[in-house]
Amino acid sequence: MVKFLNLQKQYEDIKQEIDTKIFEVIQNSAFVGGEYLEEFEQNFAKYIGTKYCLGVGNGTDALEIALWSLKLPKNAEVIVPANSFIATSEAVTQNGLKVKFADCDHNYQLCSKSLKKLITPQTKAVIVVHLYGHPADMNEIMPLVKKYDLKLIEDCAQAHGATYKGKNVGTFGDLATFSFYPGKNLGAYGDGGAILSSDEKLINLCRSFANHGRSTKFAHEIEGRNSRLDGLQAAVLNVKLNYLDLWIQKRNEVAKYYFDNIKNPKISLPQQSKDIVNVFHLFVIQTQDRKGLQRFLQTQQIQTGIHYPIALPKLRPYQNLQQDCSEFKACSEDERLLSLPMGEHLTVQELKIITTAINEWK
Numbered sequence: 001m002v003k004f005l006n007l008q009k010q011y012e013d014i015k016q017e018i019d020t021k022i023f024e025v026i027q028n029s030a031f032v033g034g035e036y037l038e039e040f041e042q043n044f045a046k047y048i049g050t051k052y053c054l055g056v057g058n059g060t061d062a063l064e065i066a067l068w069s070l071k072l073p074k075n076a077e078v079i080v081p082a083n084s085f086i087a088t089s090e091a092v093t094q095n096g097l098k099v100k101f102a103d104c105d106h107n108y109q110l111c112s113k114s115l116k117k118l119i120t121p122q123t124k125a126v127i128v129v130h131l132y133g134h135p136a137d138m139n140e141i142m143p144l145v146k147k148y149d150l151k152l153i154e155d156c157a158q159a160h161g162a163t164y165k166g167k168n169v170g171t172f173g174d175l176a177t178f179s180f181y182p183g184k185n186l187g188a189y190g191d192g193g194a195i196l197s198s199d200e201k202l203i204n205l206c207r208s209f210a211n212h213g214r215s216t217k218f219a220h221e222i223e224g225r226n227s228r229l230d231g232l233q234a235a236v237l238n239v240k241l242n243y244l245d246l247w248i249q250k251r252n253e254v255a256k257y258y259f260d261n262i263k264n265p266k267i268s269l270p271q272q273s274k275d276i277v278n279v280f281h282l283f284v285i286q287t288q289d290r291k292g293l294q295r296f297l298q299t300q301q302i303q304t305g306i307h308y309p310i311a312l313p314k315l316r317p318y319q320n321l322q323q324d325c326s327e328f329k330a331c332s333e334d335e336r337l338l339s340l341p342m343g344e345h346l347t348v349q350e351l352k353i354i355t356t357a358i359n360e361w362k
């Protein structure tokens with residue numbers, strides 16, 4: 001079986017370090033807050049290149065809380081890409097704001113031309129998603145954000161360590177959010193997330209909201225909620241952060257193997273911008289007969305995935321929106337997307353099996 005993802009194998013590679021740390025956290029009872037969390041927050045902010053990092057419960061909370069901290073007026077419109085995980089648009093609605101979808105470009109990223117067309121006086125923010133680990137087109141997006149005085153949140157759930165013209169994603173916006181869901185490029189052993197920013201005021205608002213609006217133990221300045229990254233997860237992430245660059249390099253080697261070896265006229269490979277580091281959270285190909293290819297690969301014991309099978313505007317919760325997205329590229333290509341196995345776990349032998357099977361498929 002060629003696995004899409006192999007978390008057991010990753011654990012085996014770093015077992016000693018992980019086990020030691022986990023026992024250390026338990027012995028110190030550093031379960032909520034504490035030194036392991038602080039250490040990770042500092043390390044991760046430094047790695048990405050922001051002043052601050054706040055660990056939270058998961059990537060969805062990170063988005064919701066980050067958007068909340070911007071204190072946008074009621075009924076403000078927030079633009080999000082049509083192809084993403086639902087958490088991106090949920091964050092908007094859950095804050096009582098209005099979602100507007102933008103189409104995606106040839107790299108599957110928020111399309112700046114579509115974005116420009118959608119901006120109205122009610123538009124107050126954009127959530128850009130660096131989808132599949134490929135940075136969005138920031139050279140085109142940033143001038144629009146500045147010109148129309150919009151707030152910008154970067155959803156970096158799939159893009160830990162990706163760079164755009166030498167600058168890490170997560171450093172362009174007012175705030176950036178990350179997920180440490182186990183299957184992400186930097187994954188915890190359970191749920192986890194983070195909000196990053198260099199704006200002290202915004203990060204303090206988020207920190208307070210994520211901890212019941214506390215200033216001291218029983219002084220609550222505002223109502224908030226409980227969304228914290230726990231000590232065990234922070235300790236695991238601290239160990240794994242040291243391997244992230246190596247794993248990114250391995251993912252790029254896997255991608256290169258795919259680019260060099262997949263030769264089947266029925267399949268189109270992803271495109272890449274210049275001057276970026278793509279961290280290949282996913283390697284997404286397209287084919288007219290997705291069902292056929294997925295089934296064929298399954299018979300060859302090769303696991304695949306689909307990200308995402310239904311574009312956000314076509315999902316039921318968005319059927320009442322007053323926006324017609326039927327002409328969006330993202331709303332038709334969702335039928336053709338297929339994600340191949342990706343990760344540092346893949347061996348050359350497995351890559352050979354995958355690419356041979358794909359090339360034999362008719």
Ligand SMILES: *Cc1c(COP(=O)(O)O)cnc(C)c1O
Pocket residue numbers: 058059060061084085087088129155157158179180181191192193
């Ligand atoms: C995974 C993911 C999220 C949500 O993160 P969770 O930690 O699962 O809540 C948000 N946005 C994108 C693009 C994601 O891939």
